[in-house]
Amino acid sequence: MVGQAAVELVELLKVDIPIKRICMYLGIPRSTYYRWKWKSINPYSKHKLEQRIGELCKTNKYRYGYRKITALIRMEQVVNQKVVQRVMQKYGWQCRVKVKKRKKTGQPYHVADNLLNRNFTANKPLEKLVTDITYLPFGNKQLYLSSILDVYNGEIIAFTIDSKQDTTLVLDTLSQLGDIPVGCILHSDQGSVYTSADYQKAIKGKGITMSMSRKGTPADNACIESFHASLKSETFYLDRLTCTTTAIVEQTVRDYISYYNNIRIQTKLNNQSPINYRKLVG
Structure with a gap:
């Protein structure tokens, strides 16, 4: 009964006094208050909340952890993050993650300094870009994805899928960029396609300043590494598309990039998608 009385008192006073302060006066942690409140909720309401959490997890193919699911629920009703976490743990709805395998890099021709230096923040679009290539070994032949990500909002602004990991692959991706502002930095690893004379020439032709990770240090390019890992874990591994057709692999990647840019909140x-964030802030 003590718990029920505390919950009723907090509900009565929280309009005028922050819940944190009320709990401090009562001598109870906020987590205890929320636990008591959850237990006092009508079983039907609990069931509806659990059902909604399950729907959101399923709709997003279990790509979201409890923080993002909480953010979505809060667009509809007030809910405590720990409650959402417990419900997802109860039913095994946690985000499913796979570790990305690191690709090997070629021998360098021209290596640029590490200008980005793990500073993954930008004040405006096209100020800092990162690029990388990842394997797509899920079809009847090996494919490669080359992509460029804008650090400002995490948006994929260019990508190419091909069966060859050569300079043409990265040049095709680079050619998709439109007008580039002065001072734009493009960061990559030291792969031979990026250090090649043809690529360096194309970079200079666009007025871009090149930056490169230290050799064997994938964390220097964590933004694009994270995107490629998410792409694989939230599509091919999650849906068990590890042995399919080339056409399905290509369409899966295109669909995911569209979802990632337009829908997937960060x-x-x-808790906006990359494109929504750019529109709202810009």
């Missing part, structure tokens, strides 16, 4: 973007 905590660091105030």
Whole structure:
């Protein structure tokens, strides 16, 4: 009964006094208050909340952890993050993650300095870009994905899928970029396609300043590494598309990039998708 009385008192006073302060006066942690409140909720309401959490997890193919699911629920009703976490743990709805395998890099021709230096923040679009290539070994032949990500909002602004990991692959991706502002930095690893004379020439032709990771240090390019890992874990591994057709592999990647840019919310973007964030802030 003590718990029920505390919950009723907090509900009565929280309009005028922050819940944190009320709990401090009562001598109970906020987590205890929320636990008591959850237990006091009508079983039917609990069932509806659990059902909604399950729907959101399923709709997003279990790509979201409890923080993002909480953010989506809060667009509809007030809910405590720990409650959502417990419900997802109860039913095994946690985000499913796979570790990305690191590709090998070629021998360098021209290596640029590491100008990005793990500073993955930008004040405006096209200020800092990162690029990389990843394997797509899920079809009847090996494919490669070359992509360019804008650090400002995490948006994929260019990508190419091909069966060859050569300079043409990265040049095709680079050619998709439109007008580039002065001072734009493009960061990559030291792969031979990026250090090649043809690529360096194309970079200079666009007025871009090249930056490169230290050799064997994938964390220097963590933004694009993270995107490629998410792409694989939230599509091919999640849906078990590890042995399919080339056409399905290509369509899966295109669909995911569209979803990633337009729909998939990111905590660091105030729970907005990359394109929504750019539109709202810009």
